């Protein structure tokens with residue numbers, strides 16, 4: 812279903828359907844919204860975004876990263892921004908890159924069984940355009956750990972071109988902190 816939803820969003824973003832198809836699609840979506848409302852559950856019970864075994868952790872609105880290497884202190888992977896993540900002129904939206912980086916930072920921060928942490932800052936430099944619909948490389952590693960603070964470095968590259976880099980602070984949550 813998630814793969815279908817991802818493909819659907821991509822088609823919506825890249826398509827210009829006929830008027831009658833737009834009307835029919837809206838009606839179909841409304842019907843499904845009603846059905847899904849009846850299946851609503853609490854956050855702790857939901858499946859969406861909670862399947863690390865699936866591409867994109869089982870959520871359709873996250874750029875689908877495929878990790879090629881994971882150890883306790885670093886990760887590498889590939890990602891393709893599809894049409895849904897277009898900013899303009901064939902280039903990925905900067906917010907999509909921020910979304911990608913925050914998610915990867917979350918993954919990196921919790922490697923090696925480290926305790927739960929949240930993003931304190933995510934400082935991004937956009938160095939070159941990140942084209943959509945081509946495979947890009949992502950990498951992340953620990954710069955240092957200081958008490959509750961984990962300082963991480965992330966990179967997004969197209970071939971030899973560095974598209975974006977970020978320094979991220981992840982802060983270990985205190986007992987009882989949400």
Ligand SMILES: CCCCCCCC(=O)SCCNC(=O)CCNC(=O)[C@H](O)C(C)(C)COP(=O)(O)OP(=O)(O)OC[C@H]1O[C@@H](n2cnc3c(N)ncnc32)[C@H](O)[C@@H]1OP(=O)(O)O
Nearest residue numbers: 913914917918921929930931932958959960980982984985
């Ligand atoms: C597996 C997939 C998981 C996906 C996870 C995705 C990650 C996310 O998106 S999390 C959502 C976005 N982030 C948030 O909502 C966080 C909101 N902020 C907070 O909750 C808090 O500010 C929090 C937890 C980051 C830090 O607060 P708190 O626990 O009170 O820490 P606090 O005692 O103030 O600071 C601890 C240290 O971090 C430093 N610090 C905290 N925030 C910052 C910051 N923005 N800039 C610089 N330093 C900071 C403090 O200076 C302090 O340093 P030191 O120990 O040297 O004095």
